Amino acid sequence: MAGLLKREGYKLSNLKDAECVIVNTCGVKSVTEERVINFLKSLSKLNKKLIIAGCLPKINFQRIKKEILNFAAMLDPQSIDKIVEVIRKLENGCEKVIEFSDTPPIKPSLPKNLFNSVVGITQISEGCNLACSYCCTRFARGRLKCFPMKEVVECVKRFTNKGCKEIHITSQDNSSYNFNGTKLPQLLNEICKIEERFFIRVGMLNPLYTKDILDELIECYKNEKIFKFLHLPIQSFSPRILSLMKRGYQPNVALDIINKFYKAFPDLTLSTDIIVGFPTEDDSDFEETIKFVEQIKPDVINISRFRARPGTEAKKLKQHSPNIVNKRSKELFELTRRVSLEKNQRWLGWQGECLIDERGTKKDTWMGRNFTYKPVVVYSTRNLLGKFVNVEIIEARSNYLIGRLISESK
Ligand code: SF4
Known part of the structure; x- marks a missing residue:
């Protein structure tokens, strides 16, 4: 949306000077929804045109309508290409504009605004054909629609021509990419052929479809342009809970993928997502997940405390009390911190190259990524x-490493 608006001559501004505020919302979890609604309420007190975009308008339209009375427009993720039209309508005096659609535009072809000059983000598909029983994202994103490989590759070329050195491949689930028979490994191979020097960060891969492309995927991960980084959301390691979640795979499938990846790339960074306190999850189900974490030691675990989302099947099941959910979440969080620190300590003394892709939070600090992200x-x-630098790892924390700068690469 920022790219489209800039192309039409609009300027990105700060909150104080802006005439119009666009909020790209998320509604994946209840806690996120609460935060977004509170943020929208605070914005609605400013005398500005408030445009609410992203997933929440489709997930909880009625709530926004009821609680944010003076919104100017709402549009869903499939209508981002209408943003200029929406703003023009508001400029011409329209009071409330609503734009919803079932078909997304070819997002890689739209102009982009780089919020970080080093990182280019391209979406390869929209939506999902699965029906996980807890998920409301699919209501907002609809059925899977994959974007043409040619458009994705062109989009990456435009990023690298502008100097981007890190490309993020993203979607609701990258492993289900299939454009007229072209699957994710072929797409990645094509992107790797682009001559510039850059890294590719492959985003979320659902175990269900990853198993079908596993050998080709591992083969293409051997290309040095691809970060040895695997984001494989397992959600639970209890067979019974996975079935209730309707994830479509069992723990052994996820384990096989992880083992094969580790065999090919021993330094792999493994990231996963886990939901705690899913309805009917008992102590022994939770224990299976804990054992998995102790055994596999993922580097990153995104923990979600289960809370039912509107319109989902899991909402109809008997819910746990918040106490149980919080207790399990705390236990898993503590284990995660311990395991992540242990994993990071293995990097102490490592010397090698990092791409600096962000400013650090403290003065004169920089955040880089090594070949495993x-x-x-x-x-x-x-x-x-944007520079490639050589570093030596001198300290390990649970969620990052600290490096001593040796030199800037040629
Ligand atoms: S894979 Fe499941 S959780 Fe992810 S978007 Fe699809 S239905 Fe939702």
């Missing part, structure tokens, strides 16, 4: 953004 913080008074 491990976050590495380095100190330098020079501007390192």
Whole structure:
């Protein structure tokens, strides 16, 4: 939307000076929805045109209508290409504009605004054909629609021509990409052929479809352009809970993928998502997930405390009390911190190259990524953004490493 608006001559501004505020919302979890609604309420007190975009308008339209009375427009993720039209209608005096659609535009072909000059993000598909029993994202994103390989590759070329050195491949589930028979490994191979020097970060891969492309995927991950980073959301390691979640795979499928990836790439960064307190999850189900974490030691675990979302099947099941959910979440969180620190300590003394892709949060610090997408913080008074640098890891924390800058790469 920012790319489209800039192309039409609109300027991105700060909140104080803006005439119009666009909020790209998320509604995946209840806690996110609460935060978004509170944020929208605070914005609605400013005298500005408030446009509410993203998933929440489709997930909870009625709530927004009831609680954010003075919104100017709402549009869903399939209508982002209408943003200029929406703003023009508002400029011409329309009071409330609603734009919903079932078909997304070919998003890789739309103009992009780079919020970070080093990182280009391209979506390869929209929606999902699965029906996980807890998920409301699918209501907002609809059935799977894959974007043409040619458009995705062109989009990446435009990013690398502009100097991007890190490309994020994203969607609701990258493993289900299939455009007229072209699947994810072929798409990645084509992107790797682009001559510039850059890394590719492959986003979320659902175990269900990953198993079908596993050998080709591992083969193409051997290309040095692809970060050795696997985001495989397992959600639970209890067979019974996975069935109730309707994820379509069992723990052994996820385990096989992980083992094969580790065999090919021993330094792999493994990231996973786990939901705790799913309805009927008992102590022994939870114990299976804990054992999985102790045994496999993922580097990153995104923990979600289960809370039912509107219109989902899981909402009809008997819910746990918040106490149980919080207790399990705390236990898993503590284990996660311990395991992540243990994993990160293995990098102590490692020397190698990192791409600096962000400014650090503290003065004169920079955030880089090594070949496994491990976050590495380095100190330098020079501007390192977008540079490849050589570092030595001197300290490990549970969610990042600290590196000593040795030199800037040629
Ligand atoms: S894979 Fe499941 S959780 Fe993910 S978008 Fe599809 S239905 Fe939702």
